Amino acid sequence: MSQLVGEPVHTAAVAGNWRQSKPATWLSSREFAGARPHVLLFMLIALGALLLLSLALGSASIPFDQIVTILLNGEADQPAWTHIVLKFRLPKTLTAMFAGMALGVSGLLMQTYFRNPLAEPFVLGVSAGASLGVALVVLTAGAAGGALLAGLGLAGDLLMTVAAGLGAAMTMLLVLLVAVRIQSSVSLLILGLMFGYLVAAMVSLLLYFALPERIQAYINWTFGSFSGVTNKQLPVLAGIVLAGLLLSAALCKPLNALLLGEDYARSLGANLKRTRIGIVVAIALLVSAVTAFCGPIAFIGIAVPHLCRGLLASADHRLLLPGTCLAGACVALCASLLAELPGNNLVLPLNVVTALMGAPVVMLVVLRGARGWL
């Protein structure tokens, strides 16, 4: 046993103390020994490169210098190029980025809160709620008039977005009502799953009685896509996602405490009820928005947090949150690029690409970092 020295007296005002220590010394403190915060920088560089790639590549080949010109608000040699980049590629690229950020971060929140490496953003039933909204619109539209959806065109897309958003929001509202009342995270998890099953059963019922061609429209929605968001809708998506990310950032500290379990987190002063509600609201914002605009995009939410823990070698949410944000955006952009390989007009379903591409990568990271992993 070492000689006990006198206990330091902590008298300085608590808030504001951190201002004295510079960020550089903060990340290099012993707390983060063994972690690799510099990986965040690589992720940022990768994100920049992928954003440019996503703007530069597509079924029409546009010279790179022209892309830069267009982005710098200049006129391209061909007016069509400007149109393609600004009206199609830019919204798609930014949508992929925001969706990736939202899914990566919400996966992290779920995995930490439920202390379960298999938890993902959709465990609380969001995607089921959204799919019910879409199914109601797509499958019952027939009753209102045969060619409603086909005739509405873009307005039909908007209708589906609104329906998905409403469905997701309603489900999350129900989960939130439950979260306010119950204390156990396991109960919340089970109730969320049950909500999901209930709603999925209703969707199946609708599908069972629907016309085959309507079912196809519904199935197309379940494939997921970053291309459906227009420049006008983009600020809505971006705004909601940013609000969700800010809320998540405020949850970093209780999430770190939750790494020790709920009893210890409470004893460390974490307000668990407020944390639980904060998490559900953040998930509701992030996942509802993405599901409404892009469909139920699987895989990113469950895989990105594992990827980040492996790459950053840390369980600290102050590193993992920006990490999942950047890595989520990178993964989504990669998937979006691979789904529409340049040089041909073939477009693969997004959900196919995320899983086909991502699963092997995550397997590799998990196996390489098997020591001290899951």
Place this chain on the structure above:
Amino acid sequence: MTALALETRDLAIGYRRRSKGDIRLAHELNLQLQRGKLVGLLGANGVGKSTLLRTLAGRQKPLAGRVLLAGQDLSTLSPLALAHRLSIVLTQTPQPRLMNGYALVALGRHPHSDWLGRLSPEDHEIVAWAIDAVGADDLADQPLAELSDGQRQKLMIARALAQQSDIMLLDEPTAYLDLPRRVETMQLLKQLARSAERAILVSTHDLDLALRSCDQLWLMSDAGIITGAPEDLVLDGGLGATFDAASISFDKVTGSFVLDPPAGPRVRLIGEGEAVLWLRRALERAGFTVSSAAADVEVTHHSNGADSNWDLRLNGRASAHSTIQSVLEALESERK
């Protein structure tokens, strides 16, 4: 600053049930925890030790009465205010992945740090002090996943220390540890109570250790809780009564519980020293009643340097033995 850190007033603990009436484990509890004292909470399984600790920690509502922390009612404190006054250590040590010992102890600064949990230079100083106080300097930079239960528990205690709360409640912190680690942990707690001026309440099943290291014991039984210095509780029979069970009794001389020997054939044991003490245990284990009065069977001990020799007189026949095992075998064969 008063030394009184925690007191209960007519506290009743247990579980509320909707229909069948409450389960009341103990009531009319008027207990006190002083700063600088290590208090051991002892009691049989299921008597309500954990419930009491949870109630004192604000994790569970009392059925009646109040818990006062430095004079303030526990139920009026926010989670944060409570964390400033009280810290806990539980039986099971969490095993968060990809975290080092230092980061674990640093979590103890959460009640004092900003919204992101960033550590000020003062915080770092306190974390380093806490790690040093439990003697875990060599563990601080290691990943928790590579540490043993005992090492992690040490760090959990350092974390509670870094929280700088007057009161520390520990729920069987040594249950999963081996004997040397248990002794070490209790000594550490005793030392911390004094040097860091903490009021420490630790529940344990380790009677012997509690008797040796605690300043005070709370003995919990169905009848309630009796408190006092360990030695007083031994002498007035309180300790024996708390763990009262058929065929087990508390031996005030050795300070430990012994199995009541079944009344077997009587053996007279002559001699003294370690060897005789252990032969006595062997005979009792084998079902004999040992006495110093005359008996049909007589064992005499001769010590011959390092070697021990036993002379056995059995129904008039004498035999010499060099090991306890051989004495027992001779007795057993005669009994048949």
